[in-house]
Amino acid sequence: MPITLRTASTLTQFLIEQRRRFPDARGEFNALILDAAMACKAIAKSVAYGALTDTLGNHEEEEGGSINVQGETQKKLDVLSNDLFIRRSEWGGHLAGMVSEEMEGPYSIPSHLPRGKYLLAFDPLDGSSNIDINVSVGSIFSVLRAPSHVAEGAPLSATDFLQPGTEQVAAGYALYGPSTMLVLSVGTGVHGFTLDPVMGEFMLTHPDLRVPDDTQEFAINASNARFWEAPVKRYVDECLAGKTGPRGKDFNMRWIASMVADAHRILMRGGVFLYPRDTKDPSKPGRLRLLYEANPVGFIIEQAGGRASTGRKPVLRVQPSSLHQRVGLVFGSKNEVERIERYHAEPSKAEAEAPLFAERSLFRC
Ligand SMILES: O=P(O)(O)OC[C@H]1O[C@](O)(COP(=O)(O)O)[C@@H](O)[C@@H]1O
Ligand SMILES: [Mg+2]
Ligand SMILES: [Mg+2]
Secondary structure (H helix, E strand, O other): OOOOOOOOOEHHHHHHHHHOOOOOOOHHHHHHHHHHHHHHHHHHHHHHHHHHOOOOOEOOOOOOOOEOOOOOEOEHHHHHHHHHHHHHHOOOOOEEEEEEOOOOOOEEOOOOOOOOOEEEEEEEEEOHHHHHHOOOEEEEEEEEEOOHHHHOOOOOOHHHHOOOHHHOOEEEEEEEOOOEEEEEEOOOOOEEEEEEOOOOEEEEEEOOOOOOOOOOEEEEOHHHHHHEOHHHHHHHHHHHHHHHOOOOOOOEEOOOOOHHHHHHHHHHHOOEEEEOOEOOOOOOOOOEEHHHHHHHHHHHHHHOOOEEEOOOOEHHHOOOOOOOOEEOEEEEOHHHHHHHHHHHHOOOHHHHHOHHHHHHOOOOO
């Protein structure tokens, strides 16, 4: 049967159209997004070749493999994807610097290249534990404005990236699944593009994505249940209790272990994702990284009418204190995320029953 392709605008046409709404905007911003998209296309190609090329498995810088700043073993594709993001983006004259999951410090645009006014934070390959088993992975990125002193030439430092998620001017992710998609927000809603593998173009196939307010599907790594805090345990227990429990409805559960893929499912049909703060490792307040995982996904989900939170406050309002800071993250359908926030705000049963609680009313205001 012949394949009928949908006719749609390309990413370039979409960006030009968006720019018309912002008369002050210059071409740098569009060029930045197109360079990030180009990096994603190159990564998609490497991912698609799978075991046909030598790109699977661990990166072997030294005999024992290489470990990134997070203390995690790097896959060959982690390193390759990081390199592709840097090489595709550093020439454009739109960036002052980049940070990545795979680099300890910020990457400053070399002095022989033109320096621009934006900063890029990215996770070049998200869900890398899925690479060797041929399950969907992705890339995710966040765009910030460089502080004026940096755009004017002062040396770049880590502090320049420590801006809350509310300051993002754009965020996007690429999903390397059965088809490759780029999902993007430049602050005017969320739009999905599918890569035409023959033309090599991202085509607008999913304009104006919206996350439904309600859902009956949640996503959490249940192997961490013994480390969860009481509000998360309560929420999951209530979902599991189904129709006869307090929620009065059955829930489904999904976990891909690739946040980009889980976020994409939630954008497509609703749901709630939790990687909450837990007690597994007290030195890490959560698993996901604020600057290049939680913030861009939070921006996209909120632009699509959903909600993104630490469980206690909107994740986009967290003031970062370090480049690779981790954070508890809950995002997805608005009413579920608000419910989880309510559970965090309410005192636990034990607290409410304690005599000090009633008398001194420390927790009552
Ligand atoms: O191994 P777990 O606990 O299921 O964690 C999976 C989570 O870790 C991540 O893979 C972290 O991303 P990286 O692969 O970029 O380190 C998320 O994408 C995912 O949600
Ligand atoms: Mg990741
Ligand atoms: Mg990664």
